[in-house]
Each structure stands twice: as C-alpha cells, then as structure tokens.
Amino acid sequence: MEHEGSLSELEALIGYTFQDIKHLETAITHKSFVNEKMVGRYMSYERYEFLGDAILEFIVSKYLFENYQTMPEGDLSKLRSSLVCEFTLSKISRDLRFGEFARFSKGERQTGGANRDSILCDMFESVLGAIYLDGGMECATAYVERFLLQDIEHKQRFHDxxxxxxxxxxxxxxxxxxxxxxxxxxxxxxxxxxxxxxxxxxxxxxxxxxxxxxxxxxxxxxxxxxxxxxxxx
The missing domain is CATH 3.30.160.20 (Double Stranded RNA Binding Domain)
Incomplete structure (x- = not known):
C-alpha cells in the first residue's frame, strides 16, 4: 500500500479540498518513493517544500507585523523563529497524521521516515505549497492561520x-x-x-x-x- 489513508480523508483533516488532487499527491511523496518506483510520472515533494517555505515565512511575518505592532524587530524575528521551527511544524504534521498518508519507499517507512521530525516539518511546508498552487494565497493563509497561528504565546513558551x-x-x-x-x-x-x-x-x-x-x-x-x-x- 502506498499510503495508509485516503486523500479525501487527508483533505478533511487539513480543511481544504483540492481542485487538482495531484498537487496533494506530490506534496506527500517522499523522494525515496520516487527512487523506488523509477517512473517519470512521480515527483517528490521537495520543490513544493521549497515554495512552501518561502510562503510560510511571508504569511507568518505579515501576521506578526500586523498583530504585534509595538514589538521590536528583534523580538518579532525570535517569535517567528519559534513558530516556523522544525519542532513546531513537525508536531502539527504529526497531529494531522501526515506520516500515515505520505508515500515512502518500503525501506524508508520501515526505518522510521513517517515519524522523522525533519520530514514531517518539510511536509507541512510542501502541503502549504500545494495549497498555494491549487487555490492561491488566500487558501494558503487560511491553512497557516488554522494550524500554526493559533495560541501563539503557548507555542512560544513551549519552544523556549x-x-x-x-x-x-x-x-x-x-x-x-x-x-x-x-x-x-x-x-x-x-x-x-x-x-x-x-x-x-x-x-x-x-x-x-x-x-x-x-x-x-x-x-x-x-x-x-x-x-x-x-x-x-
């Protein structure tokens, strides 16, 4: 089985229905799966993660700039870092069960890829990139606000x-x-x-x-x- 849950179930968890489901498929496809299949029609999430990383920094920066108007630049940077760090993003991805839905090679899954913080962090960003490509910035912002920009002070305390x-x-x-x-x-x-x-x-x-x-x-x-x-x- 390539992944354990259905894509419609994953859409329900993230609160977004894709117009082109291939975006979501790519966002949860690890490079080990692509290498194992050796078929050109598969692409890993890495390019989506690259895009999602940049979008995430923009959305979080804009939100903090608008909602913490008296906070100095240095403190804004520290707060942003606590929100977009590997620990925080991987925890959200684990709660959303991304590891269960993701496509890995048999070997990668057996050696713990589905629970690895670095991979789960990347997948939060790759799914964000997929949502942006499919639905635009408004939908991407809604995803970030729903899962990351809630209870910010608690996340910062936890990070520190x-x-x-x-x-x-x-x-x-x-x-x-x-x-x-x-x-x-x-x-x-x-x-x-x-x-x-x-x-x-x-x-x-x-x-x-x-x-x-x-x-x-x-x-x-x-x-x-x-x-x-x-x-x-």
Whole structure:
C-alpha cells in the first residue's frame, strides 16, 4: 500500500479540498518513493517544500507585523523563529497524521521516515505549497492561520521551555537533570521516556518519538508546575 489513508480523508483533516488532487499527491511523496518506483510520472515533494517555505515565512511575518505592532524587530524575528521551527511544524504534521498518508519507499517507512521530525516539518511546508498552487494565497493563509497561528504565546513558551528552565535553575541554584528512563520499540517507531529531576525530585515524566522531544515536553510541564512563565525572564 502506498499510503495508509485516503486523500479525501487527508483533505478533511487539513480543511481544504483540492481542485487538482495531484498537487496533494506530490506534496506527500517522499523522494525515496520516487527512487523506488523509477517512473517519470512521480515527483517528490521537495520543490513544493521549497515554495512552501518561502510562503510560510511571508504569511507568518505579515501576521506578526500586523498583530504585534509595538514589538521590536528583534523580538518579532525570535517569535517567528519559534513558530516556523522544525519542532513546531513537525508536531502539527504529526497531529494531522501526515506520516500515515505520505508515500515512502518500503525501506524508508520501515526505518522510521513517517515519524522523522525533519520530514514531517518539510511536509507541512510542501502541503502549504500545494495549497498555494491549487487555490492561491488566500487558501494558503487560511491553512497557516488554522494550524500554526493559533495560541501563539503557548507555542512560544513551549519552544523556549528548556532554555527557560535552565535559566530558572541557575537563578535559584537548583540541580537539574534530564534522565532517560526507557528506549522502547523497533527502530522505525522508537518511544523515549524522559523525566526532569530538580534537586533529586521528579517533576515531570514524558514519552515521545525522540529523546529531544520528550525532554522538551518534560521541561514545559515542569515550568508549568513551578508557575514560571516560560515566555518571560
């Protein structure tokens, strides 16, 4: 099976119906699938991702410029970076189940391509490029606003969680440890369990598809427990 879900189901998840479904097919086709099939009619998502990356930066920049009118340029850049980073975009793509619908070679899927943050991040942008080509800037903007430009402050706090927790423990002279408790599952679907320990006390325990992501979740939850705003010093 090339992908596990139907394209109409994916359209429903992203809230957009394509006039030309080939745009969506291309946006979820990994280069490994193209190389495996060796048929000229297939194209990978890479060119769509290139286009989507530029469109995403424009849409987010315009939104922040219009809605944060007193924020200095440097802070606008930091906020934009927290929104368009790999971690944030891959999380959205994972929630939308892009990895399930994507077309991979058998080997790429078996080795975890469908769960890889870098690929999922690229697919958020390639789908954006596909929507733009199919429906124009208004539809592309609606996609970004629906999935990315909601609860911006929460996304920023989450993005900054590890650095803010580090600042907190340094200020209060607390010993911070991230402990890897378990690494389970096959190579293509690893699950990492990580906990945050402050001065010997467990504060949070989280499970994710990568050690880095589990640490990020645990740091964020720890800051919430400490009632420490992660967006402020």
């Amino acid at each position: 969680a590890k650095s803010k927790l580090q600042e907190y423990v340094q200020k209060h002279k607390i010993n911070l440890q991230y402990e890897l408790l378990a690494e389970e599952g096959p190579d293509h679907n690893k699950q990492f369990t990580v906990r945050v320990v402050l001065d010997g006390k467990e504060m949070a325990r989280k499970v994710a598809h990568s050690k880095k992501t589990a640490e990020q979740y645990a740091a964020f939850e720890t800051l919430e427990l400490l009632h420490q705003p992660t967006g402020k010093r």
